[in-house]
Amino acid sequence: MADPTAPVPPDARPGPGVLDARAAALDAADPLRERRAAFVLDDTVYLDGNSLGALPRAVPVRLAEVVAREWGELRIRSWTESGWWTAPERVGDRIAPLVGSGPGRVVVGDSTSVNLFKALVGAVRTVPDDRDEILVDAATFPTDGYIAASAARLTGRTLRPVPAAGIAAAAGPRTAVALVNHVDYRTGTLHDLPGITAAVHAAGAPVVWDLCHSAGALPVELDAHGVDFAVGCTYKYLNGGPGAPAFLALRADRLAAFDSPLPGWNSHADPFAMAAHHTPATGAARGRVGTPDILSLLALDAALDVWDGVDIGAVRTKSLALTDFFLDCVAAELPPGTVESVTPADHARRGSQIALRHPDAATVMDRLIAAGVVGDFRPPDVLRFGFTPLYTSFADTLRAARTLRRVVGETASA
Template sequence: MSELALKAEKLDAADELAGVRAQFVLGDDVVYLDGNSLGALPVGVPGRVEDVVRRQWGELRIRSWDESGWWTAPERIGDRIAPLVGAAAGQIVVGDSTSVNVFKAVVAAVRMAGPGRDEIVVDATTFPTDGYIAESAARMTGCTVRPVTPAEVPGVLGDRTAAVLLNHVDYRTGRLHDLPALTAAVHAAGAVAVWDLCHSAGALPVGLDEHGVDLAVGCTYKYLNGGPGSPAYLYVRSDLQSRFDSPLPGWNSHAEPFGMRPAYEPAPGALRGRVGTPDILSMLALEAALDVWDADGVSVGAVRAKSLALTDFFLECVASYVPSGRVESVTPVAHEERGSQVALRCADAGDVMKRLIERGVVGDFRHPDVLRFGFTPLYVGFADVERAARVLGDLVR
């Protein structure tokens, strides 16, 4: 057994989260490093979904909107996500896709910022949909979009800045941005900060309340393991909720949704972020998936500590197993700048990833030359990490 394999064995033996892997459907034949794209299936989900389909829908039918708690699911599940992103209850609703929530948040942010502010600063390195949606929000609110790198943000803020849309973790490089400092800079300029938490929620502390974030959105199918296309969420800080003016004022956000009134009157609180009828099957699968976080010893702090240990160890194994110069990490070395993934630039990355997957090491390829490996501390162990780096070394040697 190699030195690194021995080290992995020791790290796994000392890992307090090691037992959580049993809460997921994962065979020993696969090293699943794509949980930053689609989280693995929690074992409690299939039974819950079956109950939702067979009993709640099949037997109770329409009564389930009340009796099975369907109607209140968006805010109830929002309150389950809240502690994972450092938010008190009553500030998050679940529903719609991330893209739709980015639209709500950016338009609402511009409206909060008030007249005279007509520029939306957008992370130019963002996942593309955020930029596309910000462009649409700008077009529809009389603003212009200014794309800059997160590092450039403080330098471009000013009296005309309405809103700033930033990613907490870069989807490609895995770089973690400085949410407290950037939020403070946005506030100093009198603008509204909107954060996209897709690649950080469930992997590291976010501290929305602590750092005074205004609005935030995130998906739930990555580190929250909600399942394919599970609904996204929207955070609106409590003191801003009365000024949250949604561009999608559907009946679910009405103060009296069953009053069927012709005039719109927004509900108080986070409910204002709701739109239409929520997709109950996907939403209740997510609710069941969140039970994993209630187990003893599972916390965002413990997850973050293990995540850093996993990515550190992966970089160590890659340095040892992969011939020099064959790959180059584009993920920051400093812990305070690293999310829960490692991205390696590599010639023929698409082909290399294909062969990695054939060998049971599942990451993903991001155009044009990036091998992306996501580390979900709830179900990835150190032996997985060692194996992934070893197989990669074999393949590119």
Template sequence: MTLTLDAARARDAADPLRHKRADFLLPAGKIYLDGNSLGALPRSTPARIARLVTQEWGEDLIGSWNTAGWIDAPRTLGARIAPLIGAAADEVLVTDSTSVNLFKLLTAACLARPGRTTILSEPGNFPTDLYIADGVARTLPDRRLRTLPADDIVTAIDDDVAVVLLTHVHYKSGRRLDMAAITAAAHAQGALVLWDLSHSVGAVPVALGACDADLAVGCGYKYLNGGPGAPAFLYVARALQDALRSPLTGWMGHDAPFAFTDDYRPAPGIARFLCGTPPIVAMGALEQGLAQFDGVDFDTLVAKSQALCDLFVALVDTRCAGFDLTLLSPRDAAARGSHLSYAHPDAYALCQALIARGVTGDFRAPDAVRFGFTPLYTSYEDVWRAVDILADLLATRAWDDPAFRRRVAVT
């Protein structure tokens, strides 16, 4: 691999996705490698939100539930996400937050496996996944959360496991788990599997249908570019939809929500996992985030994701050796997502120094700096320049400044 700036620019010139960068409002002079935490703003989003607010809400008012399709937005947007995760259009719903969707699906899955007491996950899973699982275990009688290293999960699944709860791409290390193998192992013991796709969707291959996956959740604000706090999504395999019942039986999940009856009857199919009124303005932003994938060949996108990560690793190996920087992510592209994490004894200060020099990554306790690569808008030149700045900071120890050690709420 040629590691010069000119070589990086040549790769950008030959990149079939290079035109997509212009579809995002990226600040000049900033190398944004944090799209795995908050995706960039699509250029079309401000106009779409303005139209939604001024015309659909301001002029058409309540009629827009019908004329603008607001009432169908959870299913319409779910159908747009479905191809990105290998699902059918009627198996995905945009609704609520990732945490709320985890609670709904995890509780429903536990209740669908009476007599089984264990929710099985891994230590170090994304905190909200473990917190929600703990909350479900405390809410339901005789349930418990058990955690084991990911490599031990398959052999630990037995006839007491109700649900296996795992993140497909780990939020910190970037490790990608074998969805097909773990799902098959769970099914062999009669257990269900719930996958968190928050760091997968829109960046790496996901094949829920081909893997015979049961349940999944994911967020809309990372690689899907739906904006801060964007609505999340959930997936329920068609064969399970009418067998599961959401514990949050809100009016939008009713069989006839506008009949306004006192008794609750769950809607058929995926709609039963709706709860309250959908946040239409936020869904308008997510709609534009999803529109960025229109006409994009997903294999091309995945290949670029892997190539960006490979280039970053090669450059760091060459230019940052000997500076206490340790790769935490898999080197094998097939075994990781679209972000890389490096351990450093002063990772927080190093991350802040990078931000001050125009490279936005993020810090994850206790000692990791993460770099996310969004194939739609990250360039090979971005990667080269980011490592050039990183190498300079390490060589000069410019990160070792009291100003960079001062903690802020969000990094």
């Protein structure tokens, strides 16, 4: 008997019911399927978790407790009695295993942009002045480019944009630091973290990785590959909520020498001494600046409960299965040539999203959302679908492809 979970050969178009049976079989065999119940979901097919993750059920309960009890009753005492003061490092330790780091090396707070600035300038401060170039992924998320350009001006360096695949070859004696996105936000292309890191190190420079589109979606293994600095947001695959604080991860041997360009009272070795001169704290606390955003930070802490007992390898396996299945469904449901995938077919080069090119992508996405399938649009012509393995099902995936077929047809005939 044929395996209903097996991929469809490239030139084969399955008959009626085959995709339904395959989706049902894949969902039944999914070891993560019970995690879906931990989220607040409705009948919408939500494929935009790579922009904002769904709400974990534990968060509203926890926030109500924080507001009513910790803020409302304990008030200022909660900084010590409720553990608010140590929350940036405590929550960082919960994120650490999801990105392959160790305890005491990840701090949560501020935005990705602010943490990126800290990491870039801190990295440049560790190299000689004759290393005068900052390499940056030419297709980077715009803010990363803006921050890198500002860091270059402030440190007297030159910004050199290079395609991510060319950074390894471009790194040399003039490289002060390289900034690379682990996953391209438009196409979902997964870049070679081990190879690029090794090449930049061989050139004598540190590297900063932006993990916004990989943290919580696939194994990152910062320590295994000796990554110097990494930053990432927590409101995508980590489901921390809108504007949730970001994280900064430092390699163990980078902590003691990290010279943050934003030394605040929260990163002081003795914050309440109110000293005129800054003495950096030890450990990950060196990456702090000002007073932590406690409500968002503790919402993130509660959101991370969904990861308890989850194997990030299983998340990656399901992510690839979901994206493979979506591509198969699109190929089966839509006429050839209707859309073009710009996401690599190669698993080693794919994140947890599929980006499809269509000439009227903006209109198509608007109509998809109105029809109950939520992805997003990236100019000029990209339909972007993020697959979050903790709550996306294979049935969702098939429904999305079938809705896409209908909407594309309606758009063409309008």
